[in-house]
Amino acid sequence: MKKQGKRSNRLVLVPGSFQGHLNPMLQLGTILYSQGFSITVAHTKFNSPNPSNHPDFNFLTISYAAYDSELSSGNILALILRLNVNCKALFQECLARLTEKQNSDEEKISCIIYDELMYFSSGGYRDEASEHYLAHGGITAFISRDATVPTSEGNNFLQGLGSKDLVPGFYPLRLKDLPFSKFGSLETMTQVVKELRNTRKSSAIIYNTIDFLEQSSLARTLQQCHLPLFSIGPLHKFAPALSTILFDEDISCMRWLDEQTNDNKIIYVSLGSITQIDENELAEMAWGLANKESPFLWVVRSGSVRGSEWIESLPEGFEEAIGQRGCIVKWAPQKKVLAHAKVGGFWSHCGWNSTMESISEGVPIICRQNSGDQRVNGRYISNVWRVGLEMENELNRREVERVVRRLMVDKEGLEIRQNAKELKEKIQLCVREDGSSYNSLNELVKFIKSL
Numbered sequence: 001m002k003k004q005g006k007r008s009n010r011l012v013l014v015p016g017s018f019q020g021h022l023n024p025m026l027q028l029g030t031i032l033y034s035q036g037f038s039i040t041v042a043h044t045k046f047n048s049p050n051p052s053n054h055p056d057f058n059f060l061t062i063s064y065a066a067y068d069s070e071l072s073s074g075n076i077l078a079l080i081l082r083l084n085v086n087c088k089a090l091f092q093e094c095l096a097r098l099t100e101k102q103n104s105d106e107e108k109i110s111c112i113i114y115d116e117l118m119y120f121s122s123g124g125y126r127d128e129a130s131e132h133y134l135a136h137g138g139i140t141a142f143i144s145r146d147a148t149v150p151t152s153e154g155n156n157f158l159q160g161l162g163s164k165d166l167v168p169g170f171y172p173l174r175l176k177d178l179p180f181s182k183f184g185s186l187e188t189m190t191q192v193v194k195e196l197r198n199t200r201k202s203s204a205i206i207y208n209t210i211d212f213l214e215q216s217s218l219a220r221t222l223q224q225c226h227l228p229l230f231s232i233g234p235l236h237k238f239a240p241a242l243s244t245i246l247f248d249e250d251i252s253c254m255r256w257l258d259e260q261t262n263d264n265k266i267i268y269v270s271l272g273s274i275t276q277i278d279e280n281e282l283a284e285m286a287w288g289l290a291n292k293e294s295p296f297l298w299v300v301r302s303g304s305v306r307g308s309e310w311i312e313s314l315p316e317g318f319e320e321a322i323g324q325r326g327c328i329v330k331w332a333p334q335k336k337v338l339a340h341a342k343v344g345g346f347w348s349h350c351g352w353n354s355t356m357e358s359i360s361e362g363v364p365i366i367c368r369q370n371s372g373d374q375r376v377n378g379r380y381i382s383n384v385w386r387v388g389l390e391m392e393n394e395l396n397r398r399e400v401e402r403v404v405r406r407l408m409v410d411k412e413g414l415e416i417r418q419n420a421k422e423l424k425e426k427i428q429l430c431v432r433e434d435g436s437s438y439n440s441l442n443e444l445v446k447f448i449k450s451l
Contacts, residue, residue, distance in 0.1 A: 009110035010038040011448070012095070016115040017044045017083075019247075019273040020351050024208045025115055027239040028232075029057060035445045037110070042094050042121075044087070060094040062087050076372075077188045080117055084195070088120040110451050113206065122201040134204050134448075177379045179372045204447060208233040208356065210427060211436040213385070230444040234356040236335060237431045238441065247273070247331035253297055256327040257342045260295060264344030264417070267404060268337055268363075270299035272349040275370045276306055281395050283315040288400020290321045294408055297327045297337065338363050344417070345407050347391075350378040362424030364388050364416045366403055368395070387420040 011032055015025035026049060029039045033056055040058040043049060051059045064086045098109070113134045114121035167173045209231045211218065222229055232238070260266060269289070271277070277285075282305050289296050305313045311328060334354070337343060338361040346358045347366040355377050358365050365388030367378035381388040389412075391403045407413040430437040 009108060009449075010040060012040045012042055012098070012109055012112045014042050014091070014112065014114040014118045014121040015049075016117045017047045019047065020353050021115050021117060022047065022049060023353060024235045025113075026054065027235040028113070028206070028208075029054075030239040031235070031441065032445070032448070033057070037448070040098060042091060044083075060098060062090045062094055064090055077192050080192055081188070081195075084118070084120040087118070091121055110448055111203065116196050119195050119198065122198075134202060134206055172383045173376065173379055177375045179374075179376050202227060203451065204228040204230060204444075206230045206232060206444065208235045208352070210234070210430050211440070212426060212430070228447060230440050230447070232437050232441045232444060234360050234427065234431070234437075236353075236357060237360060237427075238437075240335075247301070249331050249333045250329035251333060253327050253329045253332050254336060254340070257297065257337070257340045260342045263341045265295060265408070266340075266343045267294055267296040267345045267347060267366075267408065268332075268343050269296055269347040270332065270334065270349075270354070271304070271347075271368065271370070272351045272354065273301070275349050276304060279305055279313045282313055284396045285400060286315055286318045288397035288404070289326065290318060291397055292401045292404045293325070294404060295325050297329070297332065297343075299330070299332050300328055301330055345404070347404075350374040350381060352377060355381065359385070359387060359420065359423050360427050362417075362421045364407060364413070364420040366391055366407055385419070385423060387416060387423055389416065 011029075013025055013029050015022045022043075026041070029041060033039050038058070039056065040060060041049065041054070042060040042062055044062050044064060048061065049059070051057070064083065095109075111134055112121055163175045165175050167175060167178065204227050205221075205225065207229065210233050211231050214231075218229060218231060257266065267289070269285070282300075289298065300311055300314075302308070302310050310330060314328075335357050338346065338357055343363055345366060346354070346363045347368060348354045348358065350365065350367050350369045351374055355365070359381075365381050367381055367388050367390045369375045369378040369390075378388075378390055382390045389403055389407055391399060393399045407416060429435050432438060
C-alpha cells in the first residue's frame with residue numbers, strides 16, 4: 001500500500017477494549033492513514049491506547065470506566081452487554097464534540113468503523129446524511145461467526161454442549177468446539193450472539209482473515225448478510241512496525257533466543273493477555289516443560305495465576321531444574337519471537353491474533369484453548385489446516401510431555417511443520433501486490449472513498 005501525504009475524509013475507529021481487539025483496529029487505522037484518511041480513535045478508559053505511540057491519530061475517550069469490578073468476576077458476556085448499554089450515549093457525546101471541531105467538508109466523518117463487540121457504535125452518528133458504518137471483526141474468524149449460528153436459532157442439540165458430537169452442517173466442529181464462554185447462561189450468550197450478528201446498519205464488514213483460509217464461510221456469510229465483505233488479513237503484515245501492546249515487552253528473551261544453538265527447537269509458550277490458570281495447572285505446565293528437556297521461552301504474565309505478582313507460584317526446584325534451558329518473561333515481543341529461526345513451536349491459547357501471527361511465520365501450534373472463538377480456531381488449526389495439535393486431555397505434566405514430543409520429535413510433527421511452512425508461503429503470496437488480501441485492502445480503500 002502506497003503512502004499518501006494529503007489527508008482526506010475522517011474515519012472514526014471504535015476498537016474493543018481488550019488487547020486482542022485493540023491491536024488489529026489500530027493496525028487498520030495505520031493502514032488507512034497511509035491512504036490519506038484522517039483517523040480518530042474513540043476508546044474506553046479501560047486499556048486505553050497510548051496516544052504517544054500513534055502521533056498521527058486523534059483520540060476521544062468514552063468515559064465509561066466501570067471495568068475493574070466487572071472484570072474481576074470474569075464474566076465477559078455480562079461485561080459486553082453492560083458496556084454496550086452504558087456507552088451508547090457517551091459515544092454520541094464524543095461524536096458531537098468531534099463534529100463541533102470540524103472546520104470544512106474535507107474533515108467530515110466518512111464512516112465509523114467499529115469492533116463487532118462495540119455494537120453500540122452503530123447508529124451513533126446524528127448526521128444521517130453521512131451515516132455509514134463498517135463492522136470490523138478484528139479477532140474473530142468467519143468460522144467463529146458461522147459456528148455461533150446454532151445458538152441464535154435455538155437448536156435442540158445445544159443441550160449437548162461439551163460433547164464430541166459433530167455440529168450438524170458445521171464439520172469438523174464438535175459441540176464442545178462452539179465458542180461459548182464458561183461464564184454466563186446460554187440465554188446471555190444467545191443475546192450477545194444476536195447483537196454481534198446484527199449488521200443492519202452496516203455498509204460493509206471488514207475481517208482480519210484470508211480468503212483461502214475460510215472460503216466456505218466467506219460464501220455463507222455473504223449469502224446471509226448481503227453486504228460487501230473485505231478479508232484483508234493478516235493486518236500485522238501490512239502494518240508491521242506498529243506498537244499497540246498494553247504490556248511492557250521484555251526484549252531480553254530475544255538475546256536468549258540468539259544464544260540457542262539449533263534452529264526450530266524452541267517451544268514458545270504464551271496463553272494470551274487474559275487467560276488465567278490455577279497454581280496446580282502452572283505447576284503441571286512447568287514440570288511438563290522441564291521433564292521433556294526441550295528448550296522453551298515461557299510468558300507468565302503478572303496475574304496469570306489469580307492473585308500472583310509473577311513467578312512466585314512456580315513449584316520449588318523448577319528454576320534450578322531447567323537452568324539456562326528455559327527463559328521466563330512477563331511479556332514477549334511475540335511477532336519477533338515467532339519470526340525467529342530458533343522457534344519451532346507455539347503453545348497457544350489460539351486467540352485469533354496469535355493464530356494469524358503464528359501461521360504467517362510457519363510456526364506450528366500446540367492448541368490449549370480456553371473459551372470463545374479460541375475453541376473454533378484450535379479445531380481448524382488441528383483438523384482443517386493441519387498445522388497444529390490439540391491438547392485436549394487434562395493438563396498434567398505427562399500430557400505436556402506427550403504433546404510436545406508429538407510436535408517436535410515424532411513423524412507426525414514433521415508433517416505438521418511441513419504443512420505450516422506451505423501455509424506460510426501461501427499467506428506471503430496473499431499480501432504481495434495482486435494477492436487476494438492486497439487487492440481486498442485496495443478495494444476497501446476505494447469503497448470508503450466512495451461513501
